Amino acid sequence: MAENLGDIDIDLNTDIIREWHSIVTLIAFVLTNIIVLFPFHIPIPFPRSFKNGILNGLCKLRVIGPREGRPQNESGAITVPGEEQQDEGGYWVKLRFPMNFITAPLIADLFLLAIQAIGRAEVYGGTIGANNISPIDIMAFFITLAYIAISIDASGLIRYLAFKVLQKGGRYGHRLFFYLYAFFFSLGTFIGNDPIILSGTAFLAYMTRVSSNIVHPRAWIFAQFAVANIASAILVSSNPTNLVLAGAFDIRFIYYTANMIVPVVVTAIVLFPFLLYIVFADESLIPLSIQMHELSEEARARTPVNPNIPNARGNAEEEENDPANGEQAQLLSLEEIMNPFLDKGGAGFGALIMAATLITLLALNAASQTSNEHPVFYVTLPAAFVMFCWDIAFGWLHRKETRKIARDGRREVERARAERQARLEEMERAALNENRESEPLSDTAPNQPPTDSTDHTTQGRSNDDNGIDIHPGLPNANMENENRTGPTADVTASSNDNEIQDARPSTSAKSTLYEKQEPAREDSFKPLDTVVGGTNCGASFERQVDAEKQSHCSVTVHERKKATLVSLLADSYRWSQETFPTATAVAGHLPYALVPFAFSMFVLVQALVTKGWVPVFAYGWDHWVEKTGTVGSIGGMGFLSVLLCNFAGTNIGTTILLSRVIQAWQKIHEANGIPISDRTFWAAVYSMALGVNYGAFSTAFSASLAGLLWRDILARKHIHVKRADFARVNLPIITIAMVVGCTVLIGEVYIMRPTTPYEK
Template identity: 60%
Template structure:
């Protein structure tokens, strides 16, 4: 690696272009956008017609002539985001010969202890097991049990949920916590009247999930990169990280509760019940699902959310089997890794890949065994889904009629008690059931003096949550018997006649195409193997092209002399500041660069190469790095790249992008400025505490003897 320490090559124009491309790529990852480009309409139509003639896609719709003459050009959009930008950057550098075969090989197959393909296979296979456990409903169910333990006390519930997310995130990583925990909190806060904004709950959950992911190597791909780059055994990594992380979690909690989110309106109470339904089955919630998605009936949507919190679906067999597989996998990995000489004699995915395959077989087997039940539920739900859509369209068509407007005016003059009250739910544990009561009080938007006297202060039992079937019957739709008959016809014949009839005359004349076959196959897979399809849809597959492309980009910086330049700068900093400066400097750099260097994964790749170059500088000079300073640098980097996920930008981690998207689907919009403003004090406290504890740890456990790789 000595030849890579030559910094003179940064004067070459290709080296300058490589650095510029790296910076621009990370800016695009931080601020994704689309590039519009135009093609002739005749070419666009010719391509579509050719694909339709080959039965790949459906025939295109020809607009009627009275709509005017269409433009001569068709606009298409090229997305530039965290997937496409690094790929385009690599292709550009290849085109100008700034990188070649060696950089591509080292950035994908691996070099200097970092094996990208091994890391990605390990992470994806372990993620399958974790997300399968999540799909079984275990996390939602456990969160519900934690909700019961809160027993109406906001601060106690906040503590229980904080502890729960930290404990679970330590073992299965942050992604499953974000997948289920975020939706759970969104529902819980929406149905609690005394939560003005869910800010305290969702930001605390996101922060603690990423704090917890720093404990185990398997919990975050950044930890895998670090362990591979510096030959760290998994158990040794955990031993060095567990104290700073746990102390950070303990200290951060009171700051969150009593300083950052001290407003009482942010720390409130919670929600309550209907027969549980497997949310992995498409249209399992029937017509009520359609109303929730469209926002037509806000009260019904609230009750639906409440139902998912108070009576969550739990696949006991899948949850138990998944937990056993996950525990056995982690124990086996730690045992084999600890027994090896270097900690990396065999790729760790040799353990996780068979375990994920066993979990996949279980999910396929249970899906096939229960296929008749899941298909029936999906078919009934689809009938109700379409019935609600048809009813809504019918209401829209009548809305402009004079009679309908007159009727609506009359109804609007009538007092609606549901508009005057906000609901506060109280949950108490009983041996066999949950007791739910609801206090009805005038809402903040209502004038109490305008209400009838008997209504004020009135208490009534929690209204029964209507099932999808009862909702449909109340709306005058198909009754349950008819729906069941049609569902049975669908299950036995394998054809959803209602869906086919609902396409319209034009669609029914369309020939069978490859796209339609794929759509039907996907629907069949959803209804036959709901867990497998949901888990595969949630796996972070975009991580693969992103990580591999970022590895190649960083390898280009290595060969073009930029990483040695950064390493010399880091060496000068450590010489002047010592071990304390190494911890503070690397902690600050790693946390900040997560926002500007291609998420925390890109930051870990870049800084690992810098530290490796720093090692080589001292190997060449003959002046060794002290054991204390070296490991202080490495473990402060581990803190920074994990904690940096909750800093100033969503793109600081892929988990942040996932978190934002889940909240958006639950009608909770978190802006970029709000994300940075809320997280800045949290990341400042977390990094200050973590780095302080780490400094004390390395001074106790490490000595000033030379570091020996």
């Protein structure tokens, strides 16, 4: 039975598309890809009593603990203050359910199963495999190989090598741009695009921040993203799309690389001058001479710490994100790139394991009768296990050192937060004392609002005129609360800063203070002399605040003694970070989301096959090739693959769909008795390989999972790239890359491929 399910024959009968099951299947596929392109949240109303009952039940079972500083409503349930203000007294609360690249394909599959549009055969073909495409083998191979690649990245090797490239490039902008371009291409060829994006993107964000005359990071980050995805087209192991394609058409790994290396290398060579002199020809983007801030001798002599250890940098990260620090934040960023951490043992062992794995894969694949004779994860799974054992053993042997670093860093953070809280309290006391001293003058002097000449509207954010928002620090409200001093300091500081929020007076203390005033909103900044009356308010206020803090602290300590499931998991995770920093960091960066997404998309495409839509697309493709020949086959498939990356469930979904279309195209010619020429067939296949790799840097972040990862990393570094600007900047890059790659491929197939009939 398994063999029958695994060898689903493609039915070329297109009459089935008139049935309602087929129509609904196509609609579900289209809607799913629209949602992947434009994710959103669905507000689902729930009765408040139902939510409170669940929370109370979880508290009773000690799954979660009481939330500190959260008031209880009449039923005793713990609620969020902001939520209470938003819909206080309402019967319903809203749950925001995400509709994205994970949930949408899964819901579509479940819906089609519920209406019996698909069945066991489609699910089996989309998970176990059908027609030479084995999703479960592909996912096992990619996850295990990704562990080795990300472990190399976690050792600090990529950032250290980038630092060496930065040193070699010196202060010459064009030279440094070339060196980084060549470095990312060379490294991405062997370990894939994800590790390059994980570490290289953060490196460039830091580098452009500490360079005083690089106004915008656009040229550096877009070039890095493009070249990483171009390089991933060379080896089958570098991208899951290559695995799908090689499995679908039984391509040996060595043959795939032999056919792809020339178009890809020529693309990278030709693209560079276009990027440097046409696309990013601006001194503010790539200056001729880069002015980099100097790192002090003390910072150079300091031993770099492992960033995988929690709080390894102590309070440095918080200071770096604090806009009030200014120059200090730049120095901390400079230290991050000019004094990088490198685990020499982990980097060397990881590089050895990766090289041995790739060589073994190529050798076994070349020696096998077919490319699918032995699942490729038979090689990568043992290699990943050896790498995992190394990370665990290395972490355990150095556990005392890493735990001490984490403990010292945590104490430094707590001490810095305590000092910040003390400064805030001192500001509040000074404001109250100054207000008390000026109180006798209030009978004769007219009431005038205090003035603040400081303009805070332009601090916290600078906007790139091309749509890239660069945020050097925290939001504006936090900056105001940090910078306010004297009589204009506000005790109702922004609730966005947790540390400042903890330092504010408790709710009951403020209610006593403002018992004759209207409740202040969170976003209001009223001077104290408008809400405080009487000369004895300052002393009574301070005494009440101290009493409230002592009471709150005693309750908090008592509550924290009660362990909950959540607290135990949090403690276990922190222990794992401190004891096995590399293994924990790698496990946290593995592309788990790829697994449910890929399986769900495989099932959806398999549904299109069995419901007659893939044969319809194959007939259309056949008519196009008959009219345009080999050149049209390359151009048409290249255009389709790039376009569908943005509208057919990322480049993985596009590869699955187009592979099925080409398989159906083969069946059409077999049924007609008219064979496809070897030149035309392989022209279409390798043109698709170019398109699905290059399509990652086209018009939408969701064209690839790497694009979503790249966007999120930049956002964490306060660089926000808008959708429209992502498409606008990438449009000339993808145009040049595809024109060059397809042109070289045309020459290659005309030289290397005969016009004899294609044979499997």
